[in-house]
Every structure is written in structure tokens, then in C-alpha cells.
Amino acid sequence: MLRRRCRTAFTLVELLSASAAATLLMGGLASSLYIASRALPDDSGPRSSAMGSPYAVGQIVGDLRYARRFFELTSRSVAFETPDRNGDQAPERVRYAWSGVVGEPLTYEFNDEPAIELVRHVDQFDLTALTRQLEAQEFAVTPSIPVVFEEFTEAKLSKNGTYLWVNRPADTQEGDLLIAAVAIDSDSGADPYMPAGWQPIVVNKYFYNGYYYATLGVFWKIAGASEANSYSFDWTYNQQAYGWIMRFTGHHPTAPVQAYATAADYLAEPASPAVTTTTNNCLVLRLGAFDDDDIDVDAPGVPAHTAITMDKSKSGDDNISGGAAYAYLPMAGDAGASHFTLTDIEQFVTTTLAIQPEFP
Template sequence: MTRPTNHLARGLTLIELVISMSIVVIVLAGITGAVMLAGQAVEANIVSADQSTDTAFGLSELRDDLTLATAIDDLSETGVTLTVPDRTGDGTDDTVIYTWESSGATLTRILNAEPKSIIAEYVQAFTLTPSVTFTTADDSNEPDAPPDPSTWGYFETLAGSVCPSVNYEGYVESLQVTPEWFIDVDMPADVDEGDLLIAVVATPHFQNEDPPNDITPPPGEGWTLLDLGSEEYGNLSKEYMTVGVWWKNAGASEVSPQTFTWTGWGRLGMAWVMHITGHDDVTPIRTMTIASGQSSSPVSPGLVTTADNALVIRIGAFAQSDITYGDTGIGDETTILMSGVTGNISGGATYFTQDTIGSVVDKAFALTGTQEYRCLTMEIVPCGTPAETTPDDDGAGSAALAYLDFTEAKAPSDVKTLDIPVPTTVEGDLLIATLAVDGSESPAADAGWTEILNTNSSGKVSYAVWWKLAEASEPATYTFTWSGNEQAYGTMLRFEGHDPAAPIETSDVNTGKSFNPSVPAVTTMHDGALILRIGAFEDNSVTVGDSGMVGYDTIHMDFSAVSASGCSNGAAWTLQSLAGGTGSTQFVLNANKQFVTATILIAPAPREVM
């Protein structure tokens, strides 16, 4: 498959420069032909002004050498040797050698026997191509005559340069219309090695079928899991839904079709694979948010993009086929598909390009009936996009905002109090205490703590959270109490780099029952805020040490007791580089349980302007 090539060159300014070279034709006396220097307006990442200026000067030398060369003495994939008119003032022609060894190497120039000079560093590709094809005038077996060097141009790409855009290329869909334990889906046509493939598989499962989260990609094909979750609310029908999403960079040769499997009863299902190009091949999917529930207008949650010209894809899976085929209802975005198995599972997707870094708002799919849903929104960044880094620490003497460590305490038998150890602190550290208690309780904290939330879910599990700033001297433990005899699990989390005057910017809470408890979205007014996602869950149906939250670092995920009674408590965190909406996300449980979840935004310390 042939696509337009991005011609990228290192710029000339301290920040960014759009380089645009018009096609130039220079007619030379005594030489028939022309030199063609082709370029395209693109953005380039800059290392330094000196390096940028040196590169521009070097490329100018290359253009002059190509224009004035009288002969090509040697040409290979890694360089060219030219004869050029006298450059040194000794009255004789000179020899110029340009060499480039491999992707990421330096392009160098040698004039006669002088030391090498650097033309450009971190060159990913360098090619000399004739604009006119020359052949001999007769039918002899002599090789083609060397092309006039003045007809040659150059193309170079520098490592670290950002591609101008990410491109959606197409999709392939498969429907499983009879009950089976698998679904076969073809790979899209015209896929080249390194292209991005995103697979979505949705299938019903039956109430309390164990395990529900069981879709498996074909082994050995390199698929990386993005999300796998089940929706089982129990209000609409006896059939529920499991959805999986995976990604991979295509290999040199892709097996087609590929088979995704599941266990349990034979089921219907649908799958589709989307084809993307121009993406970053290391971490193409930088941001993803998830929402689930029951609705005729299921929301694909917003997010904050991390790169210019990012491709945003929305994916929705629905437990029934109450849809308008071919129409997602999201009118200002391009529909990829809206399809399904009649009377059963369905799904849809849209895409658009976000030109600049910023917030992506919530959007709702339009269904023709209320049903269980699971929606994802993802950001795919252009190739060469730098990895996300912790926001700069511009505050004088202050640490970057970060989670540090936590302590915990468990009550595996029925009690009315819990002593939670205090982490080793520095005065001013932010402490957040979380307490999950079995049943319906309203826990209380020792003096000095400020309450963030205190609620329960249907009387099955209670959750209370407080914060305080560490003092110069802290006790070994703090005591938390409640009225009944219940099991409990409490933790104390420590942070630094927060705003000491108002560390908790905002918070929100959610309750319900699910395999995948939704954690609510909030909005921050600060660049570099810390997003803390926490939750308390009925019984012990968690995977210890794994929140299941994509794109977040798990702090803890554990339970009060090994027995099925009791409660569980989880937490995960990440940094959000820019102000805006956080989007919602989800914990992953091993059973359909009552939950209380919350999102807490921690504001960074104010930055001083020096």
C-alpha cells in the first residue's frame, strides 16, 4: 500500500518551526536537467538553536553540492560520492562524500581528506532519487548511463520528529450468529508491518455465569489487552454482556482470520478490527476512559488529549440490538460502524481528529431502547510523540506532585474500631485515610481529620474517607470507630507536592452493583493534578494487588478476610497533564457486588514565577 510520505526536517528556532521548501528548479549552464529539492510543510521537534542552525547550514551545503556536481562517482544505500568544481581554491575539482549508516544515525560530509562534518543528527531515512530516468541510446548490453547529478534530490527524516497526523484506514467486522465458543475475524486488507490494529469483541453471557470476563485473543499473535469487562445489572433481561478490547502493531505477515475464544456456554457475538496508521509505535494509546451502565443514550466519556493531531476513537458495546444500523447518533464525528446480531449483541464506533491538546467532551450513542452498555474513549497519538512526563517542578523548593506510599490495617473479625498506622511523614505531607466497613455504618475519625465522603451501598458496604496535613510530630496510629460489630479494611495514603492551602480540589462519589464499578468523572482547573480513584466493595471478590484500572498505577486492592464475608478496599492513581475533565473509569471485580467508588482530585503546589 502506497501512502504519502512525511518529509521532516529539523527546524531553526528554540521551540518549533514549520519547515516549508517549495519545489525549486534551477537551470544550470552546461548541465542539462535540474535539481529538485522536494519538501512538505511539517512540524519538527527542536533540540537547540545551535543544532538547528548547523543542520540548516549542512542541508544547504548538500543542496549546493547536488546542484554543482559534475559526476556521481559512487552511490549506495548508505551514501554518495560526488565530484564538484573547485571548492578549496587549488584549481582542481574536489571530492565530496556523504554517508549515512542506518536509521537513527548521523548524516556526515567529507570534503577531500578533511575530517567529517555533521550535516544532521538522528536521521531516520536518507534517500537520493533521480527526477528523470536515463537510459543508453542503443540496444547494447552496456549498463545505463549514470544520471546527471543535477537531477538528484534528497529526502531526510529526523528521529524525534512528530508525524503530522494519525489516520483511520478502515475496519473489518464479523458476526457470530449461531452459538459457539469462538468468533473468527479477518484482518483488514492492505495492512503493512507496523500498522496499528485495534480489536473489539463483544458477546453475551448469562446471569451469574462464572467467569464472565473470559474472552481470550489468539495466542502468539501479539495482542495487548486494553480493557476486558462485563456488564450485569439484572434489571432488563437474563442476558448480559462481556466486552474485550486489544491492540497490536501488525507483523510482517498477519494470520487471517484470527480466532477469539471464550468459555462457558456457547454464545453469539460480534467482533471488529480497526486499522490505523501514522501512530506512535511504542505507546500509541496514551489516554483511555470507560463508562458503563443502563441507558438508551449510553455515554462515551470525555478525556484530555496529550498530543496535537491525536486520533480519538469512541467504542460502544450494547447488550441488545436496539440500534439504528449504520448510525451511532454522534453526528459531528465520523461513524466507523453501528451493527450487531439481530435480537442480541451490538456495537458501534466513531472517530475524529483533535487538532490541539485539550479536553474531549462526553458524547452519547443513540439507541432505540434501554440496555446495558460499556463505552470506551481512547486517544491515539502521532508517531514520534514524546512519552508523557511528570509536569515540571517550577515551585521554588517544592517537590513534584506524587503518591509516595501507604499503610494498612485489617479487621478480619467483627469489631467496632480500627487503628491505622501512620506512614513515615515529613511535616506538610498530605495524608488520606480510607476505611471500608462491612454493612451499613457511618465511621468516625480521630480529631484533626477532614471528611471527604461517608456513605454506603444498599447496606452491604460502607466507605468513609478523610484527609489531613502531616504535622511535625505524628502519632503511631489513628483510631477510627463505628457503631456495629463489623469487619473492616483501612489504609492511609501519603502524597507530596500538593497545594498546602487547598490540597483537595474536588471529589465525587458513585454507588451501585456491578462486576465493573464505575468511578465518576470530575473536572480539574489545574495542569498537573493528581487523580486518585478509590473504592470499597462488598465481600472479597477482588484480585489482590490489581485494581484492573487501565492507565492507572494500583496503590492497593485487597480484602478484610479470606472468607466470603467482609469487605474490600482499592485505590489507584495517575497524573493529568492538563486542566479539564478526567473522564470516568472502572475497577474490575470477580463477581457482581455492591460498591462505593470515588474520584478525588489533588491540586499541585502553586508554581512561583521567577
């Protein structure tokens, strides 16, 4: 399984800042090179040139468009790095320079090759505008690191019992967020008992016309330095069960669950309630317990969400199913309601969680 991941993207603020800086730089380059071009001899003049000054300026501007970093930047020379051009999988080094002596050439260097004359008999070439500095207030940009679903484990109790052992996710490390969901057929009696170190989020049951049809318990913990290999979730009455434990990284270290909501009803598309967040880039986790086995295995059917699981305690009557899926909410606010998809109408319990990131 993947370990805690490094960021591979940038925030909108960072991209806009970089774009603005690049725009200012290219504006300065264009202005300075335009001025420089007016000082280069014209092709129609009495002096000969290795390349006409308009073409030379065009080449310089074209190269500078691909500059990734500068090695040298003075009023009369510029050296910089560009991406690979010759297919050797290495960046290129380009340099333009003029000695400052009237009549001397403007030269061009590519990597370690000897300098060549780009324009002969130059009267003036001034890149002062390139060396001007813009003063700006410094500010720190905190990287946005999303909550990441890493893996899950599951367990099935296919005959009536009062407890379910679920293995710890294999790659669990200290500080990871573990969320457990236990779907129990009918009535569990007392709420499911949590293993030591776990915290309850919510336990909900569907009750109608004197009968219980499904129970869903949801719990969380932050993994410690030494975790048990498996955890036992217990209840009172003999029932079947399906349970799973999900592992997340990138979460808030002390208060990962920002909000939750729960619902219970009797539908072919079990409603998953909305939650409202106050932090950007939350992960919205939708969980469900469904009476019987009217499901498509591995397909929770939550629109625009990534599936985690959809499975059952066993096939046939008197069993229980459970499912999970998630999506990201880039901006704080209402995550909106959604739904699971079953193959027939069934009683259900659903719970929606908002997991907030450490760095939103």
C-alpha cells in the same frame, strides 16, 4: 521509600524552546562554515592541503553537531566540548583555529594533543556568523513537578468492632499529603470519626431495600513536624473494616484535593465516577469499598491505572474489601469514568479524587 524526587524530565515548552534555539544555532553554523569553505583553497589549485577544504568543512560541521558547550568562540577559532569518543568515560575538547595570516594553516586540536594542520595555506577563514547574538525577551519557566504516590500502610479488622488503627506511612515527612480510606462492612452508624488533625473529603454508603451494604470514608491531612505513629478511625456499629493510608509528595501545599465525585451501586464492574480538573498534571485517585471478598488481591482492575491496593478484612462471608489505583491527567479537563473489576457482582461505594500539583 523514595524521598521527594527531583525532576528528571522537561516540559513540552522547554523542549520546544531548546529545539528552536538549537535550530537557529546550527543554521548559523552551517551558513558561516559554508562561507568559510568558499575561502579555503580548492583541492585542484596549485597549493597542497593536508585535507581538502570540503572535507574539512564537513568535519567541522560534523563535530559541531555534537557540541554540548563552548569554551571559545571568535571569528577565527572555536573550541567546544563533545561527548566521550575514546571510551575513557570523559567528554572531549575539540578546537579549530586559524591565525588570520594569509597562507597559515587551519588547525585542529583534540584534548591535550598537539595541534595538527587540517588545511594548509588558508587565505581566509571567518566564523563571524557564529558569534552573532540573538536578542530575545527573557522569561521564567516554572518546572512541572508531578504529584507522586510514595507508599501506603493498611490495617484489617477481621472481627466486628467499632474502630480501626492504621499506621502512619514509615517515611512520612513534614508537608507530605496523607489520604486515608476506610471501607466498613454494612452500616457504620454515624459517619466514621476522624483522628485529630484530619479533614473529611466524603463519606458515602450503599443503601438498598432497607439495608446498608458498604460504607467508604475518605479523609486527608498535611503531615506536621511531629506525627503520631498510628491513627484510630472510629464508628458506631460493630462491623468489620479494611483501611489504608497513602502518602503523596509534589501536591499543592494547602489545597491538594481539587475535585471529587462518589458513586454507589451493585455491579461486577463497580463504576468509578469522573472528575473535572482546572489544573494540568493532576493525579486522579480512584478508591472503592466492596461488600464481601469477591476480588483478586492486589489487583483493583482499573484499566490504564497503577494499582495501589486491593484487599479484604478477611475471607468468607460478612466481610468488606477495598481497593485503590491512580493515573495522571496531563491536561486540565474531564478525567472520564472508569471501573474496578470484581470476580462477582457486589454492592459497592467508590470515590474519585483529583490531587493537584504544587507546580502544574
